[in-house]
Amino acid sequence: MILVNGSDKDHIELSDRGFQYGDGLFETIAVRNGKPVCFDRHLVRLKDGCDRLYIPFPGAELLTLEARQLVQQTTDSVLKIILTRGSGGRGYRQPNTIKTTRVLSLHPFPEYPSNYKETGIVTRFCNTRLGINPDLAGIKHLNRLEQVIARAEWSDPAIQEGIMLDNNGYVIEGTMTNLFYVKNNTVYTSPIDLSGIAGIIRGIIMQMSSSYGYPVIEHNFTKEQLLSADELFLTNSIIGIWPVKQLDNMFFEKGLGAQTMQAMLTQFYNETIKDVF
């Protein structure tokens, strides 16, 4: 079942600005045992994105109600929420009255081999760069061509993720993940004020990890700095935390940093899952 503005549908008006211009936002949410994980955080990010793009937020209550309709039939799955500026307006100009489109859909939970989490994945640097744009940086919006063409750079199934630099030459994130590296017991990640997405797991790590002995520092770093790290790991809401065991020709071991962050995240899930939904 897919809910479009509350009705069971599998299609959208051609005039929807999501289709015409990518004029909207989305969230990809893990559902475990019938409960969307970190649902409250996803809603906060969605509302922040709406505020930054001047799209009226439909309200947490309505989205929660509709999400419940979908996930009650499932144990483990992925809930995707898309919000768009709806139809209308003249060209790029938004309509005087915006009727936000809501699309909630449920997808199978991707089953990844357990060694991705345990020993790490193989990655590569992408040639496609992330554009610099502070007006859109951080937002999980529907303009995702950069990620699509970066992901199209490789088809080797042994490589699970590609790491992207921005047009200033700094390393930012993976095509579908945020990137962290550990050096001398400190965790580093790129700021996302010029490009990149403010991931939910990234946010949890930023907030909690120093109390686990791993303070996080946001800074701009180069390929060379990344390759001299003690360990690397990648995060998103579906995969959680994956260590990197290989980046191009460089090899890494899963370290105490990734291990501690994974344990922290499990504890965080266990403590918060009952609170929401």
Add this chain to the structure above:
Amino acid sequence: MILVNGSDKDHIELSDRGFQYGDGLFETIAVRNGKPVCFDRHLVRLKDGCDRLYIPFPGAELLTLEARQLVQQTTDSVLKIILTRGSGGRGYRQPNTIKTTRVLSLHPFPEYPSNYKETGIVTRFCNTRLGINPDLAGIKHLNRLEQVIARAEWSDPAIQEGIMLDNNGYVIEGTMTNLFYVKNNTVYTSPIDLSGIAGIIRGIIMQMSSSYGYPVIEHNFTKEQLLSADELFLTNSIIGIWPVKQLDNMFFEKGLGAQTMQAMLTQFYNETIKDVF
């Protein structure tokens, strides 16, 4: 009537990557007396965009056939063609076999006051900047949030267009137009290798204007350089060429440059309209 892959429809699958990621391209084509203006050039640009994004081009013949079905019922209108990477794939990863989605739709021709063309329009500088991304620059793709939020900066109906700078601080184009300025009988425009769209009228001017006594030079220029110009004008396929009579607090007169380019464009249309379609 709207044709989606050849069938009369008003909706698109939710799974279409155009909706999910803005993973596609579009063309906005003026139709005059039942003929799409510069149709051959629009098809060439569409094919170029497909090549750059690795989207299979459906072929000029099929698109011409479908366009004919639509425009035969009309005199003056706007033909919009959208091509997307279709449905499927896993996340950003494109499907192994791409089935390009084609959407052709017809819209009323916008009636602008004749003084826009004759004496010029009022414009402003936008605060929203164009991101820098050589991988996507020039392409008329569906990731158009920058233009949407730039256009949302003003609602004063006296202002017809907003001029956008890129994140390097150079002036690039309007939200829906390419920008030219004239200084000492030379026409200048921004390169579109880092951001911006390679407009069809822009291409015609680049190609033909030197034989009308106005060579065009592509160069990076600042706000200040633009404001010291003898005259400014804006171009796109629907409006043709509009002089700028005001940009923020600066006033300009329509000059010989815009006048000559308008005459050249009319002649070009008259000579080429019979050749195509």
